Amino acid sequence: MAERPLSPHLSVYRWAYTMTLSILHRASGAALAVALVGLVLWLVSASLGRDCYATLLPLLRSLPFKLVAWLAALALIYHGCNGLRHLAWDLGWGFERADARRSAALVVAATVLAGAFCLYLILRRGAGAP
């Protein structure tokens, strides 16, 4: 194998918050791969019948699980919003530095707002009806 130059040399760049969003896209994607296993396990347990699903219910209704579910929802919201940003770049839109920073701020704001609303919905379910 020839000794070829490697790219990118991440350590030579001054840190910018758009870099953090970039690595968060990969991290949230990896988290969603794990969440996908949870979604399929949930579907399979429901398909196995009432008894199997009933043994799972106390876990589904526990606070630690709700927080994990919320983190998965947060990862989906972030990955989805930032994914739209990536799709816009693929169409050639928003490449200028100012545009990229503005869309980054928009993604963070949308994630925080929608994430907070999700937390409210998830916690409200336990307080009221089953």
Place this chain on the structure above:
Amino acid sequence: MSLRSPLARVSYHGAARDGVGHWWAQRVTASALAPLSAWLLVALLTLPASDYTAVTAWIGAGWNPVLLALTVLLACWHSWLGVQVIIEDYVHSPGRKIAGLLLSMGAHALLAASGIYAVLRIALRSAA
């Protein structure tokens, strides 16, 4: 051992024309998953109750099983493509890289098949 140079071996064969296949599949599945995953998230968050009757009734109702099966299939496909890139970027030993890629492919195929089968089983039971 061949006496032909590496350059001669690859020259004049032309492009395979699938150079952007991975990139394109990732974008197409992403575009489909944008509305589908938003639908699933809202549906799960606003599910009236989490007990067996309510959950299976929702899974089997109307177009829900079709959209759910589609979401599971595309999410597995998209996740497979994404995990593949992560493994290729961070696992450097060729043996472990191949093993990881095969394991990820198998796991995602299993996930897609069992998820779709579960949705169909619930939907067909509630339709019968």
